[in-house]
Amino acid sequence: MPKTVSPHSVYEKKLRQQQDLLLRSMKSAVEQGRDAGMDDTQDVADQAVASYQKEFLFSQGTNGHAQMQLVRQALERLREGSFGECQNCGETIGAKRLEALPWTPFCIACQEKVERGELEMPVRAA
Numbered sequence: 635m636p637k638t639v640s641p642h643s644v645y646e647k648k649l650r651q652q653q654d655l656l657l658r659s660m661k662s663a664v665e666q667g668r669d670a671g672m673d674d675t676q677d678v679a680d681q682a683v684a685s686y687q688k689e690f691l692f693s694q695g696t697n698g699h700a701q702m703q704l705v706r707q708a709l710e711r712l713r714e715g716s717f718g719e720c721q722n723c724g725e726t727i728g729a730k731r732l733e734a735l736p737w738t739p740f741c742i743a744c745q746e747k748v749e750r751g752e753l754e755m756p757v758r759a760a
């Protein structure tokens with residue numbers, strides 16, 4: 635038997651790494667957002683920076699939440715054995731696409747429909 639790694643275990647590893655990364659960045663976004671603006675001693679320029687950072691971190695946190703759902707759903711599909719199938723048309727998603735975006739629910743053709751507004755992502759962005 636040649637030593638081969640199941641491609642699914644590679645995807646699972648990537649998905650779990652992404653999940654960790656998202657968890658960490660979401661946690662720090664919330665913590666930093668809470669800290670920003672709490673300091674009364676900062677001057678006006680600092681306050682402007684803090685409020686900009688708050689906005690930026692908030693939007694990061696929002697995107698992180700939606701992506702976290704996609705990662706969870708992909709891990710669920712790995713368990714169910716339907717990983718790699720487009721959630722819209724059922725076509726097999728290309729290996730290159732899965733390697734770059736293992737959490738993607740759609741094949742390229744359906745992703746283009748999402749971008750044209752013809753198809754909705756299975757998660758809400760907020």
Ligand SMILES: [Zn+2]
Pocket residue numbers: 720721722723724725740741742743744745
């Ligand atoms: Zn598709």
